[in-house]
Amino acid sequence: MNRKQRRADKRSGAAAAIRPFASPMPPEEAASLFRTAMAHHQTGALAAAERAYRQILTAFPTHGEAHSRLGAVLIRQGKTSEAIVHMERAVELRPDLFEAHANLAQIYTWSGQRDQAIDASCRALELFETPQTRAMFAQCVAHARFTTHSDRFSKLLQRALTESWIRPRDLTRACISLVKLNRSVGEGIARAAAAWPARLAPDQLLSSAAMIALADDKLLCCLLETDPIADIGLERLLTNVRYGMLTRPAAVGASEDRLLGFYCSLARQCFINEYVFSICPGEAERAQQLRTSLERALAAGEPCSALWPAVVGAYLPLRSLANAEALLERAWPSAVNELLVQQIEEPAQERRLATTIPSITVIDGEVSRAVRQQYEENPYPRWVRAGAPGQPAIQMHGPPDQGFDALIAGCGTGLSTIEFALQVRKARILAIDLSLASISYAMRMAQKFGITNVEFAQADIMQLAAVGRQFDFIDASGVLHHLADPWVGWRILLSLLRPGGSMQVGLYSELARRDLAAARKLIAERGYRPIAEDIRRCREDIIASEDAALKSTANRGDFFATSECRDLLFHIQEHRVTLPEIKSFLAENDLQFVTFFVDALTQHTFTTRFPGTKALTDLDLWHAFEVDFPNTFAGMYQFSVRKPALSAH
Numbered sequence: 001m002n003r004k005q006r007r008a009d010k011r012s013g014a015a016a017a018i019r020p021f022a023s024p025m026p027p028e029e030a031a032s033l034f035r036t037a038m039a040h041h042q043t044g045a046l047a048a049a050e051r052a053y054r055q056i057l058t059a060f061p062t063h064g065e066a067h068s069r070l071g072a073v074l075i076r077q078g079k080t081s082e083a084i085v086h087m088e089r090a091v092e093l094r095p096d097l098f099e100a101h102a103n104l105a106q107i108y109t110w111s112g113q114r115d116q117a118i119d120a121s122c123r124a125l126e127l128f129e130t131p132q133t134r135a136m137f138a139q140c141v142a143h144a145r146f147t148t149h150s151d152r153f154s155k156l157l158q159r160a161l162t163e164s165w166i167r168p169r170d171l172t173r174a175c176i177s178l179v180k181l182n183r184s185v186g187e188g189i190a191r192a193a194a195a196w197p198a199r200l201a202p203d204q205l206l207s208s209a210a211m212i213a214l215a216d217d218k219l220l221c222c223l224l225e226t227d228p229i230a231d232i233g234l235e236r237l238l239t240n241v242r243y244g245m246l247t248r249p250a251a252v253g254a255s256e257d258r259l260l261g262f263y264c265s266l267a268r269q270c271f272i273n274e275y276v277f278s279i280c281p282g283e284a285e286r287a288q289q290l291r292t293s294l295e296r297a298l299a300a301g302e303p304c305s306a307l308w309p310a311v312v313g314a315y316l317p318l319r320s321l322a323n324a325e326a327l328l329e330r331a332w333p334s335a336v337n338e339l340l341v342q343q344i345e346e347p348a349q350e351r352r353l354a355t356t357i358p359s360i361t362v363i364d365g366e367v368s369r370a371v372r373q374q375y376e377e378n379p380y381p382r383w384v385r386a387g388a389p390g391q392p393a394i395q396m397h398g399p400p401d402q403g404f405d406a407l408i409a410g411c412g413t414g415l416s417t418i419e420f421a422l423q424v425r426k427a428r429i430l431a432i433d434l435s436l437a438s439i440s441y442a443m444r445m446a447q448k449f450g451i452t453n454v455e456f457a458q459a460d461i462m463q464l465a466a467v468g469r470q471f472d473f474i475d476a477s478g479v480l481h482h483l484a485d486p487w488v489g490w491r492i493l494l495s496l497l498r499p500g501g502s503m504q505v506g507l508y509s510e511l512a513r514r515d516l517a518a519a520r521k522l523i524a525e526r527g528y529r530p531i532a533e534d535i536r537r538c539r540e541d542i543i544a545s546e547d548a549a550l551k552s553t554a555n556r557g558d559f560f561a562t563s564e565c566r567d568l569l570f571h572i573q574e575h576r577v578t579l580p581e582i583k584s585f586l587a588e589n590d591l592q593f594v595t596f597f598v599d600a601l602t603q604h605t606f607t608t609r610f611p612g613t614k615a616l617t618d619l620d621l622w623h624a625f626e627v628d629f630p631n632t633f634a635g636m637y638q639f640s641v642r643k644p645a646l647s648a649h
Contacts, residue, residue, distance in 0.1 A: 025055075025060075030060060033055060034056055034065075034066065037056070037066075037069065038069065041069065049069075049073045050070065050074070053070035053073065054070065057070065062093055063093075064090045064091075064093030065094065065097065067086045067087070067089045067090035068091075068097055068100040068103070070086045071085075071090060071103060072099070072103055074086065075103060075106070075107060078607075080107055080604075083103075083107055084111070087100050087104045087107065091104065091120075095123075096127060098124055098127040101121070101124035101127065102121070102133065102136065104116070104117075105117050105121035105136055105140055106136075106600070108120055108140075109139075109601055110601060110604035112601060118137075118140045118141050118144055118153075121133070121136050121140040121141070122156070125156075135165055135166060135388055138160045138170070139166060139170075139600070141156075141157065141171065142170045142173075142174055144174045145174070145177045146174070146177045146178045147177075147181075148181065149178065149181040154218070154219045157174065157175050157178065158219050158222050161222050161223065161385070162222060164385050164387055165388060166387045167415075168226045168383075168384070168385050168387075172223065172227050172228075172230050172557070173230060176229065176231045179217060179234070180231070180234065182217050182220070184206060184211070184214045185214060185217065185220070185234070188205055188206050188210070188214065188237040188240070188241075189233040189234060189236070189237045191204070191205055191206075192205065192233075192237045192240045195240075197278070197280060199239075200240050200244075201244065201247065202244035205237075205244060212258060215258045215259050215262035216258060221261070221262060224238075224265040224268060225268045226384050226385055228269070228273040228276075228557075228560040228561040230560045232554060238266060238269070238277065239277045241263075241266060242270070242277065242314045242315075243283060245266075246286055246315070260306060260307060260310065260335055260336070261333075261335040263310040263311070263314075264336055265335075266314055267313035267314040267339055270313070271313065271317060271342055271343055272384065273382075273561040274382060274562035275532060276532075276535070276536060277536075278540055279536065287311075287312070287315035290312055291316065291321065293308070294321065295321055295322050298323050298327065299322075299326070306332055309327060309332070309339060309340065310335075317343050318339070318344050319344050319348070325344070327340055328340060328344060350437070350443075353440040353443045353444060354437070354439075354440040357436055357440065357443070357456055357457065357458055359457065359459070360457045360458070361460050361466065361467065362463055363458075363460045365460065365484055366484075367484040367573050368434060368484070370572045370573065371572055374530070375412070375433070375434060375435035375437065376436065376438075378562060378566050379437045379441050380413065380564060381413060381563060381564055382441075382561065382563060383413060386415060386445075386449070387419055389419055389420075389423035403428065404424075404426075404427055404428070404473060405427070405428050405430075405469075405470065405473075406420070406430070406471055406472065406474070406475070407429075407430050407432070407469075407473070407475070407493075408420065408431040409432060409461055409464075409474060409479055409493055410432070410434075410476060410478060410482075411431035411432060411433045411438070411439065412435075412442070412478070413438050413442050413445070414431065414438075414442025414445050415445075416475065417446070417454060418445055418446060418449055420475065421454050422451070424453075426453070428453060429453055429455065430454075430455050430457065430471075431454050432457050432458065432461075432464075433458065433459075434458065434460060436458055439456050439457075439458060442456060443456050461476075461483060461492060462484065462489055462492065464492055464496065469496060470496055470497070470498045471496055471501065472497075473502055473504075474493050474496065474497050474501070474502075474503045475504045476490070476493055476503065476504070476505050476506065477505065477636075479506075480505065480507055480575075481636075482574065483573070484573070486575050486577070487585060490505070491589065494643065497643050499643055499644060500642070500643065500645035500646070502641065503640065503642075504638070504640050505637075505640070506637065507575075507582065508574065508575065508576045508577065508637075509576065509577070509633040509634075509636060509637055510576040511627070511633075512630055512631060512634045514630070515552045516553060516569065518550040519538075519542060519553045519569050522538070522542070523569060523570065528570075532562055535562055538565075538569070539559065539565065553569070556568060556634075578623070579620075579622055579637070580619075580620075580623060582637065583623075586641060590643075590644055591641045591642065592642045593619060593639065593641055594641060594642055595640050596637070596639045597639065597640070598638075602632060605629075606621075606622070606625055610625070
């Protein structure tokens with residue numbers, strides 16, 4: 001249905017809603033008043049629009065669209081409770097009224113009514129699917145924790161993951177809650193947990209039928225191939241499944257596609273999370289033995305089970321095999337071929353791209369060299385799918401069709417860079433990072449997405465003042481807190497920002513990261529090193545701990561992949577700041593604070609407590625809010641600032 005048809009349907013629907021009712025107000029007069037009310041609404045004359053809609057409803061109390069429109073006007077005036085009443089009445093009278101469902105989803109989210117928000121957004125999506133309704137559904141469902149299984153939501157979540165309605169990471173926990181309602185998954189989790197840290201033989205873990213049910217869970221397989229599994233119980237089940245693959249590597253042949261496909265999905269998960277799963281005594285040796293057998297079979301041209309690459313790939317990257325390319329020369333089932341692309345072909349492409357990356361500054365600071373080494377060893381993060389363009393929101397310098405110069409400082413593996421480039425195709429973007437491994441990953445993903453407006457280069461922000469370039473927009477969303485001095489680095493970036501330009505900044509919150517102190521103390525006491533083996537052992541100690549502060553670390557999404565856990569707990573350089581410190585820096589450097597990037601519920605909670613548009617830019621009020629709600633900025637402070645334009649005089 002196009003917009004013209006929808007407008008025509010609205011007009012006819014409004015008239016139809018008016019005609020059948022006996023009323024002192026003639027239908028023609030009511031229709032005219034409705035048009036007047038809409039005109040007031042569109043021009044922002046909200047009080048006049050409200051009066052007109054109320055007049056119509058006095059005469060025609062079952063006018064569904066008038067209820068919907070009045071609810072929308074009330075939303076804009078901050079009268080949320082009354083708006084809900086009219087919106088709910090609107091969908092009761094007109095179940096096909098798309099706008100009412102969409103607005104209900106929004107105000108339910110604001111008021112913390114998550115189940116109702118999901119239902120409303122799902123109904124809006126089913127009535128009229130657009131990029132906006134897909135994103136709205138994904139945002140509403142992101143915080144869901146399902147308690148009953150639903151094929152409807154399972155299919156929608158699969159689509160949301162594969163079609164990039166939102167960043168997969170934002171949907172992971174909702175997907176996991178739905179997957180865990182699979183009876184076989186639940187049984188496997190319970191048995192794995194009861195035996196932990198011992199591993200169960202395959203027949204002790206799940207029956208053959210239950211394993212097939214596990215393999216047939218499409219949402220689970222989709223999630224395995226998309227993002228780290230951020231759940232301890234499910235991780236332990238999958239760790240046991242991997243052990244079963246290793247102990248009986250010949251038990252499943254290439255003909256049993258259902259299990260083989262699942263095992264390949266699990267191997268892809270292990271590559272994505274960089275082999276963060278725990279390994280029990282003797283397990284590494286058995287994996288090495290199978291690796292040796294596979295290498296010998298490839299070297300001799302002998303046949304081998306299609307399961308072997310899946311098992312080996314679940315313990316170590318297949319690219320590390322002595323003759324990995326020989327795997328590409330054989331015929332395999334499609335699931336194995338996809339695994340080989342992930343673990344052999346794509347890393348080879350990154351190695352080739354790394355040789356083409358220019359260096360535009362020296363990297364000679366001690367901290368810069370140490371940070372570079374960390375991200376050469378563990379590029380961060382290892383992502384598979386991006387979100388919709390501009391997810392999370394990046395404030396653009398001008399409209400999307402306007403050309404401008406942008407700098408992504410600390411692009412890492414390129415997730416935000418790709419999303420930004422998709423949003424502003426005409427921007428001229430320079431993306432820099434210390435790590436060649438990270439940049440080559442970002443370049444590969446840029447080619448995959450058809451991005452042509454990004455120039456990648458290796459550079460040190462602390463040396464960037466000498467590049468002699470100016471930018472209209474600079475993104476420094478996750479880099480300043482890893483510099484030798486974040487305030488000096490920020491000033492260097494500001495020297496590259498044109499007058500009137502904007503900058504998006506990310507900084508770690510001192511308040512929000514207090515819970516990590518216990519984990520860092522444990523690491524120091526036990527001498528854990530920032531290597532995969534010690535990171536795995538450290539994770540197990542944290543999970544097993546009875547210390548609430550220490551155990552809370554395992555609730556963070558970054559806990560479930562090696563590079564992310566290293567970044568979270570073992571980083572060589574980390575600064576944490578407070579909002580008063582940020583406020584002082586902004587004042588000293590004559591910067592205008594524009595906005596925080598927070599979710600709708602957080603913003604609504606804040607504006608309810610501190611009403612008025614000016615409150616949203618008052619850092620003192622935000623500091624008071626954070627003191628009361630310390631997890632508000634658990635990820636980091638993410639905000640936008642603007643540099644003053646040159647005076648016209």
